[in-house]
Amino acid sequence: MELSKEPYKGTRDFYPEDMYLQKYIFDTMRRVVETYGYIEYGASILEETALYKAKSGEEIVNEQTYSFTDRGGRDVTIRPEMTPTVARMVARKRQELAFPLRWYSIPNLFRYERPQRGRLREHWQLNVDVFGIANIEADAEIIFVSYQLMKAFGAKEESFIIRINNRKLINFLLSDLLKLKPDEVYKLSKIIDRKDKLEASEFQAQVATMLADRTEAFIKLLNTKDLTELASLIPSNNGVKELLELSELLKARQIPNVVFDLSLMRGFDYYTGTVFEVFDTSALNNRSLFGGGRYDDLVGLFGEEKVGGVGFGMGDVTIKDFMETYGLIPKYKTTTQVYICPINAEYFQKADELAQSLRENGINVVVDYTERKLASQIKTADKQGLAYIICVGDEEVETGKYKLKNLHTHEQVEVLETELLATIKSS
């Protein structure tokens, strides 16, 4: 049987053009978050399975992970998310690290699921977290960084909104106001979490199975957009207080597209305060792009003193889909500038000398050693997207003059060997 040439289901090959785009995405991510003082960290893609059993959502551990037993009998999992790893790392050096920490990473993550638009089995995800700031300023900064990321990818403010909510408020409504038991709170939260994916009537029906005649009033409450009104109803709730403070801070930072959304859940288990989500408003790509929130007790799971954290994760597949929707994908550009074409093997050494003197001055240069006709060599350079070609033969070596041809502009200049570098650098 012939070997398959396809990558494993739900994963991607990155040919140079794909890699260019991936690097553009990663470089943009790095540039923005480093501006705010976030420092890169990393870890292995394999972790012991126990790490994910402690605090992930149930669905994630049971059905969606790549878990197996290694040859030494250890249960291991290919990471489905980065937060448990970063919490482990913070706990591991709890005593040595200087807080507050601003950390980021761009790990690849695996989930076992049916591949579909925006959902692959493997994707990369920018993870940005701040640890050790108790007050709401950290939440505001994290949301501001999310906003700046969208702008850096070329998004206009009208193409996305930032929804905010707070777990302390949701918990108050479900536990204290509706008097639901913990398992009911969990179940209703999951229903609310799917609100955007359901028809309004279907959503109402699902809520009704739990709330009966209180359904209509509850859905009306969920649709409240007015924070101040809510604050006047339940003035002592910390969730509402934090939301009001957060709104003020985001206003001070001049973000115009923040909306309060009481139905925003962002999964369930981690978060303890602020939750937020960046949402694409276009009809073509109407969906959640990414989000995050505050989790106050992840580091405590490792037996260390608690360290509060706020963070988010932004996936490469979703942001790429967004960029496609809005025509924001940059054009491929190769990292190689010059392609040298010797007319035959006799001129390899001269070609190497030319190449090496350009390389020593920071120019990336290829020499074609295939002994093909010039036309074929030039065709290769052109197909690979190179800008410059230089041919090397009798005439050039005799006169010391080289034709520098730009394949993009089709311009050609004849210059002395000693002027090649300056000519390439100045154009």
Add this chain to the structure above:
Amino acid sequence: MELSKEPYKGTRDFYPEDMYLQKYIFDTMRRVVETYGYIEYGASILEETALYKAKSGEEIVNEQTYSFTDRGGRDVTIRPEMTPTVARMVARKRQELAFPLRWYSIPNLFRYERPQRGRLREHWQLNVDVFGIANIEADAEIIFVSYQLMKAFGAKEESFIIRINNRKLINFLLSDLLKLKPDEVYKLSKIIDRKDKLEASEFQAQVATMLADRTEAFIKLLNTKDLTELASLIPSNNGVKELLELSELLKARQIPNVVFDLSLMRGFDYYTGTVFEVFDTSALNNRSLFGGGRYDDLVGLFGEEKVGGVGFGMGDVTIKDFMETYGLIPKYKTTTQVYICPINAEYFQKADELAQSLRENGINVVVDYTERKLASQIKTADKQGLAYIICVGDEEVETGKYKLKNLHTHEQVEVLETELLATIKSS
């Protein structure tokens, strides 16, 4: 039970300082290979297991891989090496790609083995390959790039040698001269491959189990360092011819530390021509650093027309060990330049304004929102390795003058708000 804070056995956490070194290693790799026109590609860490059964060494597939069955019944493997993947990718777009290709990647790889110095379960490996050049120029370029990499990491020429050999020569000696059968060729090759790890007497004993009274003559032959002498004995052998040509080309490129070594095997299954290895000559780290060679029929395994390749793989752990041995590890430097310390929460907004105006001009800035005493804030900045601190309080806001303190040099200057940017940029 408390959750473990350690990474999975044989893998590493990359705290900011570790990540800085890893990025330095990767950046150096990228810079050097891109100079020679190599373009980056990438792929998933998961592949179907069948890919590795086709052409890897037996040992690798059977005992050292992380293989398991996914939830859909597919046999998958976490890649132990990159070459099968790149051969698959080249085969997949055989008709569209413009050859010759110069490609590189820096994938992480997994092998199940007992962790020891220089050998972890997970490591990263620069893979550099050229496809579609039949002549020996490609082999010379690949070895030259290896040499340039060593130089870029700060290695002196006396700290390493480059050993070269050729499979066509070895095959001729074992099959045609010694008249060994294929399974005996395989077995003796494996013994020769371990030569450096065995005592001379133990090596002789193992060879003797196969060659009996021909052992001494064979070991003498293996120790031949003189290519010209060998060429006069077997002038028609292509392996010797290629080695002579290769030596000439490397001499033309002025690499002083190349030696011919007939005992150099570099594993067994892939290679069909040139093999080479970069070897550390120090007494402290006397070992193979990395290597590669020519493989002429990997793409053919996928039912596509053959494309010859030459390449090598350079691991991050071995190069890091080398750098440590020779004191070549760079000092950690954070990506953040300025730490702003507000004296209390009242000055957060002014601190944010200052920070944002610096950020918009390319300076990476943190604002401390912890409401701690100034001394504690400054201690954090210092521990995190930042250069500059700026305090914000009554006096500064009133006068519009800020003290810019450099924590590295302990110098302090007082400048107007409008001059902060220029002062930081100029220093």
